[in-house]
Amino acid sequence: MLKTLAMIAMLAVAQAPGDPHLPAKVMDRDAPTLPAGLKGAVLIVSKTNGWRHFEHIPHSNVVLGEIAGTLGRKSFTTENAAVFNDRDLRHFAVVVLNSASGAFMTSGQQAALERFVARGGGVAALHAAGDDSHKEPWYDATIIGTTFIGHPGGDDHIQSAKVVVAQPQHPVMAGVPREWMLRDEWYSFSGNPAARGMTVLAQVDEASYRPGAKLAMGAAHPVMWVNSHAKGRVFYSALGHEPEAYDDPNVHRVLTNAIRWAAR
Structure with missing residues (x-):
């Protein structure tokens, strides 16, 4: 009887679903x-070979495809990183890394993405595409330019906070108010990416939410920036944990501007 119960317990564990935030790495x-x-x-x-934002990815992928259409561009949505090859990338003007996380590219696939940017291809990296699961030196230097250190948790995980535009004349900020409120998961970073050559487009006002002492960055807490030195146009936004963020008119405007700008 005990042996039977043990076998039933083992089977139940084997069949128990895993955490959908942590899918198998492929x-x-x-x-x-x-x-x-x-x-x-x-x-x-x-x-996703790291933390999977399954809450927003299905909706945000649709929104991003719709934005491409409004810009008069076709789009292709995939979770197959083997699309990063020279032959296929020549069909695209811009790559949107929508919370792509973990080590999701082989060395050859990353090399193809590097060549894409080097010949002028654009990149718009969103939310978890800038978390600490990205360890590749080229990705770190070209796409992110800083290191993610965390976000508030518990009851403070999702908070409303004030986004403040730092570069209102930049094309990505066209038509966006100088300040607006957004409910989101607020990333903090080890330092300001401006110190590594990035141009910060927008910041979050820490006085408008509770970052916590360990995650406070002070007056300069960046949430959107561009790489002004890459041959291809590279944009990063830390916003977008919640599906509803992609329906926010200001976030939608930023994403539209960013894809247009990155795609030239």
Whole structure:
């Protein structure tokens, strides 16, 4: 009887679903088949080998595809990182890394993305595409320029806070108010990416929410910036944990501007 109960318990554990935030890590080897007619298109990649934001990814992928359409560009959405190869990337003007996390590219795939940016291709990296699961030196230096150190947890995990535009003349900030309130998960970083050559476009006002002593960055707490030195145009936004953020008119405007700007 005890042996039977033990076997039942083991089977129950084996069948118990894992944490959907932590899916199995998979390295893709076979590239997806692209639809015909892609030229100057928007590639939306939400590949997850780290923390998976399953709450927002389905909705935000749809919104990003709709934004591409309003810009007169076709889009292709995938979670297959093998799309990062020279042949396929030539169909796209910009790559959107939509909370793509973890080590989701092989060395060859990252090298293809590096060449894409080097020949002028754009990148818009969103939310978890800038978390601390990205360890590659090129990615760190070119896409992020700082290190994610955490966000408030517990009852303070999601808070309303004031976003303040720091570069209102930049094309990505066109039509965006100088200040607005947004409910989100607020990332903190080890330092200001401006110290490594990035141009900060917007900050979060720490007086408008509770970052916690260990996560406070002071008056300069960046949440959106661009790499002004890459040959291709590179944008990063820490915003976007909540699905509703992608329906916020100001976030939607920023994403539209960023994809247009990055795609030239």
